[in-house]
């Protein structure tokens with residue numbers, strides 16, 4: 001008879017808390033363990049688990065497997081977008097998990113990016129209705145670098161804008177929300193025409209003023225790096241149609 005899947009979720013951080021909540025919503029059978037609990041409890045939990053989800057810091061995963069999972073017959077899965085290992089299957093949820101939990105539909109819409117040699121999705125994460133794709137492990141470093149650039153770095157830029165609006169201009173963050181929504185919407189609907197502003201207009205005078213306005217601000221370096229990068233990526237292609 002086929003075994004009913006039982007997950008063991010290792011860790012107590014952001015990803016672990018979201019996954020526990022999602023699994024509860026889906027009524028999947030799971031238990032959890034984190035390192036503030038006795039190791040004897042880990043041992044008991046491992047006896048029951050068919051699947052172990054290693055939702056701990058990337059740099060702790062390999063060592064944790066070697067230290068605690070050597071005798072485990074269960075399927076080992078990690079969620080890291082960058083770690084490449086033969087000791088666990090990689091299933092990266094292409095999503096950001098912060099402190100607040102999301103609703104069920106939101107979790108169900110998360111795509112998983114599986115290692116090219118991972119087990120079939122239904123065996124790896126049984127009971128999950130999520131879509132998945134596969135990526136060759138050799139491409140994971142670049143894939144993850146792009147996740148960080150697009151998601152995490154743009155987050156830093158928006159946090160900077162929100163903070164200056166409030167602390168220096170005495171304006172509410174919400175004044176920028178329509179701009180953020182529309183920029184996101186334009187990227188989602190037609191990414192190739194989503195860029196506007198002085199870069200695409202080749203307005204060097206405005207760009208120079210922007211750089212001067214950021215004097216003594218660490219973000220001046222970011223601005224200059226983007227100009228440098230934009231010049232490089234557009235050097236090889238014909239000038240795009242000028243749009244506002």
Ligand SMILES: NC(=O)c1ccc[n+]([C@@H]2O[C@H](COP(=O)([O-])OP(=O)(O)OC[C@H]3O[C@@H](n4cnc5c(N)ncnc54)[C@H](OP(=O)(O)O)[C@@H]3O)[C@@H](O)[C@H]2O)c1
Nearest residue numbers: 011012013014015016035055056057058060079080096097
């Ligand atoms: N958060 C996201 O948006 C996101 C998205 C996709 C994938 N992921 C992946 O999910 C995994 C977890 O990330 P996270 O964001 O949840 O990290 P996190 O919030 O920083 O939590 C890390 C967890 O790892 C535990 N931990 C660290 N070293 C450990 C060790 N040596 N032994 C046992 N536990 C250890 C921590 O325990 P303590 O609390 O005791 O320190 C904590 O529970 C990572 O592989 C990450 O790449 C995260």
